[in-house]
Ligand code: FES
């Protein structure tokens with residue numbers, strides 16, 4: 001057991017949840033090219049084969065340690081710059097030019113699962129991918145069009161940035177949202193949790209009356225989180241939803257390196273293309289509006305959840321979910337051992353929820 005200030009995984013740079021992380025933009029990797037990458041302390045050579053598919057190998061050649069990103073792509077394989085040893089996409093040595101055969105030499109490097117989607121190259125922080133890429137729930141099985149924002153750096157852990165989107169408390173104080181949100185959590189699986197608003201737009205003044213016309217039910221605002229580090233917002237009126245994915249990883253300085261992805265469902269034909277180009281740019285305006293209000297706070301925040309209150313309930317649920325996710329040995333990340341993980345007793349959660357719903361929460365009562 002632990003309280004909200006003693007989390008093992010949440011807000012801990014050295015606890016990297018095993019999963020998909022954005023590596024670089026697709027346009028940064030041309031066919032037949034290889035690039036240096038440092039993904040959360042893991043040095044990699046990421047290259048794009050002749051067939052157009054990206055691949056990732058551990059950076060350092062098992063012969064003498066030359067960085068393989070100094071080498072050359074040959075077909076779908078990678079040749080080291082130094083003595084020209086060649087490696088397959090699985091990291092198997094398959095050529096030493098100064099020798100006729102490989103007999104007596106055994107050398108292999110690790111390779112990692114790579115996927116390409118939404119204009120980004122993603123990498124799985126382990127040997128085998130156990131899940132699919134992050135998604136926007138309403139677009140999960142649909143083809144999409146996407147647009148990327150500029151990558152950015154913030155002075156806090158990605159988890160802390162993630163909870164901003166479900167911090168309903170600050171929507172009024174910072175973003176001046178005229179509607180109180182009630183974000184209800186649903187755990188989808190061990191690495192996916194959704195929060196959806198259930199409140200309707202009130203009928204209190206001209207502005208809210210006007211906004212209310214665009215929603216038959218509750219005001220659409222939901223968040224879907226993967227690995228506690230990629231979050232996708234769904235919002236907008238009933239006739240047009242906007243989808244904004246925030247993919248964030250740490251760096252060695254403990255900062256958040258983020259990439260915003262604006263999404264919409266694919267629409268065909270010239271009209272569809274023009275429509276999507278407009279929708280994606282409008283989505284960017286919405287995303288910037290939300291991101292901008294918080295810029296200053298993320299430069300200086302020293303996150304410590306000392307005094308949780310009832311209104312912070314979604315954040316507490318997010319932290320609970322993050323604390324149960326599987327971590328990995330990757331770069332500067334060290335796997336959090338099972339014996340260190342927090343076990344959650346159902347009775348305690350029930351008590352917690354009762355405390356929260358009666359507004360009695362305080363530091364001592366909130367147990368993970
Ligand atoms: S260091 Fe790579 S082939 Fe020698």
Ligand SMILES: [Fe+2]
Nearest residue numbers: 164290293294
């Ligand atoms: Fe915000």
